[in-house]
Amino acid sequence: MTTVKQAPAAAPPAPSPRAPSNPDAVARPPRRRARRSTISVLKHAGLITLSVVMIYPLIWLVVSSFKPNGEIFTNISIFTNNLTLDNYVKGWSSQGAPFSLFLLNSSIIVVGAIIGNLISCSLAAYAFARLNFRFRTLFFVLMLGTIMLPIHVVLVPQFIIFKELGWLGTFLPLIVPKFLAADAFFVFLMVQFIRALPNEIFEAARIDGAGHLRSFVQVTLPLMVPALATTAIFTFIWTWGDFFGPLIYLRTTSVFPVSVALKGFVDQQSTSDYGGMFAMSVLSLVPLFIAFLLGQRYLVKGIATTGIK
């Protein structure tokens, strides 16, 4: 895992390979150098144009959330003089409960899922990476298989299980599986990480008399903080944005997370409170955006090594 060199996002650009320390570059005839810089300018122009196209809908969403309802579609530009907070005020209470309740519900589910994933996935990963037991290879292959398994194959029976347990309409179906390492992605990510740690550390711990529990808690966990951070951030982002699970298990407004609450705006589009819809959409994206800013380094590393989004 550590062999994938990803510069931290905030780091200054690495020295250019075309730096003058390269004697070739100095000797290069001027015309060729001019052509190279023309290509470079064109490349940046293209990339900046693409960046603007990519990001424009997001900026438009944010700006529109501050526009008066009448102006949202008559003025598609992101420049306006009439900025207002009305949409936030109206949107906040338009879904049958104050939006703070939906934010709170999402937060409870997210925190539960993060705690569950951190505990259960790290335990399983330690077993796979450090312990030798019967059927380990078989279980490891099964674990990888569950990553690829479409959730639909287990959907109906899981629904019946939660129904029989009386858990429908509660957060339990969304949290409890995380305590049983249902997100095998993270087990895999942590296995990769623990395997990359030098074996000598674990041997030293054993010589000092540490059992597996101590070796896990006092040696492995502190060393795998980057993998734990990656797991926490991805769990946050996925659980916050998850729509399918809450759609199936939660049916009353008072337990809706943000994702399902937003759906309400689509269901009742005849009222066409576009401003409120945009405002609450923006609010729902703010936590994701903050996670993105804070965890960029881990996000990039996480997807580079495992291919998860």
Added chain:
Amino acid sequence: MSSLGELRNVALSARRRGPRVKTRFTDNKAGYAFLAPWLVGLIVFTIGPMLYSLYLAFTRYNLLQPPRWIGLDNFTQMFSDERLWNSLRVTFTYVIVGVPLQLVIALVIAILLDKGMRGLSFYRSIFYLPSLLGGSVAIAILWTQVFGKDGIVNGFLAWFGIDGPGWISDPNTALGTLIILHIWTFGSPMVIFLAGLRQIPDMYYEAAQMDGAGRLRQFFSITFPLLTPIIFFNLVLQVIFAFQSFTQAYIVSGGSGGPSDSTMFFTLYLYQQAFTQLHMGYASAMAWFLLVIIAAFTGLNFWLSRFWVFYDD
């Protein structure tokens, strides 16, 4: 060995022996103690439900009365279910058009973002952000507005005097807008490509330059062959994920798969059968059909990979 290469071996071939452990003696008790939560989860939430779902696929079951065995009826019904075949066509179009386009763009942009280029981390962030948000309800809602009759796209077209249709409400274009949404999230495969590009040793390019190879020649002789395992890895994963897309189609169509079933993904039809019609047996049969389709596509990908994926080691 590189971690991406290792990942590819572990995740994609399963031929590998399993994790390396230097201690030779076995430690069954501790092993199973640490594995216990995952094992319980595997049995209770995966293997058990899979077996039960397989059973339900041969029954009629509406949650209220106990399941009734009907043999292969669900499967024969699937063959004559026009809406199911339509949903397959929609899903296949989405996968076969969306995934390759997304990967080609991800690869081209990754290659444009040279090592040590100015502003690399800025571009990477900008291009990656949409793939982080893309699966959320808010973005799906935004898409209905961007491609609406009065949306940004038509506003832009109006500058050129073109009167655009309501892209989302027109059955001919609705699926296209979802494919564009998929392509918009090219950032995550791009980051994987960037990591792969970084692992190609500079000396290969230096040697090629000494031999007088141009940039195009360097791409086809060095970059592309060495990157094929990662292209393959991205392709397999993206196909598996794309087959399971749900949220965007649900929100864009208000849960209906409309207009005229043009955004009725297979998973959306499965959801409707299970949770609005309460055809739990039929939905289970559909789920197994989906599993077979995904497995077949993945198998096909592996078979085809023998002809174009190049392994250095």
